[in-house]
Amino acid sequence: MTDDRPRIGISACLLGQPVRFDTGHKRDPFLVETFGEHVEWVPVCPEMEAGFGTPRESMRLVLTEPQVRERGERYDPSKIALRLNKQGTDVTERLVSYSKPRAEELAAAGLSGFVLKKDSPSCGMERVKVYSPEGPGERAGRGLFAEALMARLPNLPVEEEGRLGDPRLRENFVERVFAYQRLVALFAGRWTVGSVVAFHTAHKLTLMAHSPVAYRELGQMVADAKQRERGEFAGEYQARFMKALAAIATPKRQANVLQHMLGYFSNDIDQDARNELLQLIEEHRLGSVPLVVPMTLMKHHVRRQQVTYLLGQTYLDPHPRELSLRNHV
Ligand code: SF4
Structure with missing residues (x-):
């Protein structure tokens, strides 16, 4: 019997996998119980796969230099770093050097879509908070894994679970x-x-x-x-x-x-x-x-x-x- 259900990539925490920084998950009932009947999920947790493990320190996107941008525009991803919240350690290189080859693998995996976890500095597709040394964060970033995925597969349908509501x-x-x-x-x-x-x-x-x-x-x-x-x-x-x-x-x-x-x-x-x-x-x-x-x-x-x-x-x-x-x- 052939399985012709579309293969869809998904942030693994949305399936209920305990991969979040606090060992929790963000199981999404529509995705798991309803849509899941019709697709084959390909779960991906970038932070786990990049070796951060659980529990781990939470992370945030931070501006590395001041940027002028039009209203509604995203920040230039080359001027954003991923840092550990408490220690401040810069882990950008670690996540980027994982994400690029992983996106290449996913391009060969026959995916027909991807559902990303909103607000995550790794997975978020849009309006991810970017902190700046000068002031409060602005929702104008994209997670580093999402950036690599969408650059490699620009035609792939990609959405966040929040928007799917x-x-x-x-x-x-x-x-x-x-x-x-x-x-x-x-x-x-x-x-x-x-x-x-x-x-x-x-x-x-x-x-x-x-x-x-x-x-x-x-x-x-x-x-x-x-x-x-x-x-x-x-x-x-x-x-x-x-x-x-x-x-x-x-x-x-x-x-x-x-x-x-x-x-x-x-x-x-x-x-x-x-x-x-x-x-x-x-x-x-x-x-x-x-x-x-x-x-x-x-x-x-x-x-x-x-x-x-x-x-x-x-x-x-x-x-x-x-x-x-x-x-x-
Ligand atoms: S949002 Fe992404 S990186 Fe964070 S736990 Fe979920 S799958 Fe892992």
Whole structure:
């Protein structure tokens, strides 16, 4: 039996492993009990793997020189050090020299995503507190391991467990994980322009729901694929595809896509059925009902009318139904 569940890296403390500095953990019930049913976890604790052990002294990010930055910008990671809280010992080199080769290993491990522990000076993805000798810390850093991981795998879907508490961010992350798995599988094999066209066609409505601009631009890129050098095309398509999916599919965009879908079979159903569907689409656009409501009726019509193009769209079922992610967006 083959296991085609996506492999997802995860900060090991989120799975309940007692790897935190105080020998505790930060078990996350959604990740362990719900999402965990559908993925294969690859746990990583950078501080343990770098040899710090438990219990250990807690650490913090510290500015090594003053920095001017725009509002909302992160600090330059080359001017940040990782220090032990009490002793003040600089352990930057130890964690960086572990993280770079570990990120290289993870790049070869066939991951389709990574869930990081928020606020950690090693694992945090964003808004990690950076202390400065002059004043209170600012939330403008990224953990050192997260930095190495995201630099090595820039297209990989990465999220923090804290942000996954937001239903839209959660739905977006899980959708990206499964899309990334398909994308990597496409380009890992002996791909042809025909196989890229088939992949792109199946994801058209997904792209439209996330970014109408990217939908048009990627369509043009695929149309010109034969004129492009293969490696360059593959790299650019993957980067732009994943960037497009990182934009949140808002109710307004979902409504536009659903109306677009209705156009494929509008003349094949009666006025009452059409009005019922349009009403639910509008209610979703206005925020009165979750996406699952118009989507369920849409799927019913698509199946009944056997609209081949729509039946082939990943948009209809982008992630396992049991996760019920569209019940909350
Ligand atoms: S946040 Fe990262 S480094 Fe800290 S305990 Fe969890 S996995 Fe280990």
